[in-house]
Amino acid sequence: MSGLMISLQDAVAQGVLWGIMVLGVYITYKLLDIADLTVDGSFAMGGSVCAVMILVFKADPWVALAAAAVAGMAAGTVTGLLHTVFEIPAILAGILTQIGLWSINLWIMGGKSNVPLLKTETIFLNFIDMTGMNRQAASLVIGIGIAIAVSVLLYWFFGTEIGSAMRATGNNESMIRAQGVNTNMTKLLALALSNGLVGLSGGLVCQSQKYADIGMGTGAIVIGLAAIVIGDVLMGRMRSFGSKLASAIVGSVIYFVIRAVVLRMGMDANYMKLLSAVIVAIALCVPVMVRKWRLKKSYTEGV
Template sequence: MTMMLTTYLASLSPLALLRSLPGACAQGLIWGLLALGVYITYKLLDFADLTVDGSMATGGAVAVMLIRAGMNPWLALIFAFLAGMTAGFITGMLHTALGIPGILASILTQISLYSINLNILGSSNQAVSVDKYSLVVSLRYISDSTASKIRMFTTCILFCVVLVAILYWYFGTEQGHAIRATGCNRQMARAQGINTDFHTVLALMISNGLVGLSGGLYAQYQGAADVNMGRGAIVIGLAAVIIGDVLFGKMCAGKKIAFAYTLLSVIAGAILYYLVLSVVLWLKFPSDDLKLFSAIVVAIFLSIPYLKAKHSRKGVAK
């Protein structure tokens, strides 16, 4: 047994792990945008939105097909954002106008988006080659020259920083506070004259717009859009939110711009999530079990606050 363990450890190349880290960081930054969207619905609005799995693929499909039609890849991202907002609008209207429970409304939208995405793509997937189009981000940039790698990471970081700054400003406005009040206490918000239905729909649109933008970037990064590219996205988004909250929550508390720190911690959580997955792959665990490991990671971080609180209560009781 000892010899087998020694042989196994010897087969692991630290260099291979180091090579995978830039790609993991890049994916973490891109999925961090999706995590920001999940944070808005999960934490601020207190809405269980499963539209994410469909709206990410919608954003990717729209971006890829527009790029293939000759549109500038940067401009295509705007339409990916708008496509995501449309998906969020549908979920919001199903919930507010038709009275369908939030989780069921989002599931209905997610299911319908699968067919819509197939119609947008014309097939199950469509490729967009970096050799033919000047893509905003691409996996190829990481393996190319140092200049391409720097440009790639600079673009991803700027995307995250700019969006965090915009969200920090927006949720400090009267409308942003109304969204937060709606999520905090809907009855009290309504008593204060806030149109909770309108702000629920608006928050869902902003959230899924960010998810669609993330999908557009991710489709360019991997060089293709696929109808299944958003499957399990909600798990990754929740993982990023929970990891960021557990690891950086105390650091964010009490800060003058605590909300901005919280948003940045969500992106940091997405990066850490992909770094953990890189280590899992480096340890040569079956790639088919990645979804299982994702669920385990989320379950662990979800349980940490509860277990810490339970341990604290036991300590006080003693």
Template structure:
């Protein structure tokens, strides 16, 4: 039982840090209505930048901020390709993601991974000061950063600029007719989203004590799965702050499910398949439900219509 509790604590702490990435995916996927494929690359970029700077002796907090800024730059590249050059958003994200693989290798001196196991980080600071375990320290740091991120996002999206950004995803033509520069709104949204993704990658690097050029592979799927879980649990919520919290809770639940199924004997390599199935089911079930509902309504109309079954209407001659 103690082993299970330790696994769940680790899952919650990891879920909190990964939820920063989920918030970034929420901004692009739900608010901007853009499938941003930059996520996988910018997540790894944040981790690689953080690891390289920490090895060079840079303060870990500064290294994490630099990782977040690098993620924002990656988002800006995708945004420019999409808005200025007219490249479809999904293709622009793929182009940026592919290029980041080579860039991340260059950042880490052509090494596929780097260890920061013996270097002090923002997480080991709490381990040393308060004599916490690695999972407990990660939980403290993750909780603080997530609360700060949600507070800033809630404030920003309540401003005129933030409201314009949200409206761009809801009805781009209408908001453009009102004089809003939708290209700038998309660009800003992609930058903010990938800042969060890069920060998540940097903190994961500090938590796991290593960075890898492939550490972001499948991040977009984890993000979507977490959002779907959050929507299933809090689908009726209208408050924007609660929607952000729902994504975070969805991410934590995802990692708790992951910890449980791994303890039940499922291979770690199969987790991405499980994530993909969760997202696919969540996207397919509403469509199937809508088709079933439409078919049911059509049959009811057909049964109520006297013409459809050949019954003569009143006054009609056979």
């Protein structure tokens, strides 16, 4: 039982840290209706930049996190420029950036696929030394604190004029363009902001697990979509924007808890990506099938 509780505690902590990445995916997927595949690369980029800043440049762990967020924003900006300036479809622009980031991340890590941080200072290690908490509890407390701060900042930002314009771009691009808003700029800012959060999450996960890996972002977009779908199912009746942000993080936590329980039941970890894909596919397909069934039923009753 204690082993299960430790696994669940670790899953909740990881879910909160990854939840910041899910917030980034939420911005592009829910607000702009773009499934930005840059995420897989920018998450790993955040981790690799964070690790190198701490290990090679001896930077403060918080400075390394800021550098990870800036690196993610740079990756999102590249995707945004490819999409808005060169008119490459958003999904293809994300794929191109993601592929390029694989090599860039290897270059950042000095040609190594894995950079360990076993004997280096991290925000989690400092917090553990200060409070005496265990690793899971420290990750959970720090993760919740940063997630709340990020959510509050996003809630404030999307209430500003530029933030409202970004939300309106996803709702009705033609209408907001007729109001004189440069929608290319709002898309560019949204992609940069989204991947900045993804890079920040990658840096946090890197410091939490004490290593950066070239493949740590593989499947991140699927995890993000699965978490958003789970959050919508659980908190879909809540309509406020703040609750939507909270649902993204809650969905991430539930996803990692489900994954921990399934692994404890003996499922091969190699099949987790398949499970995530099935969850997303079912969640996206069921509403469509229900809508078609209701439409068909209404025609039948009319006859």
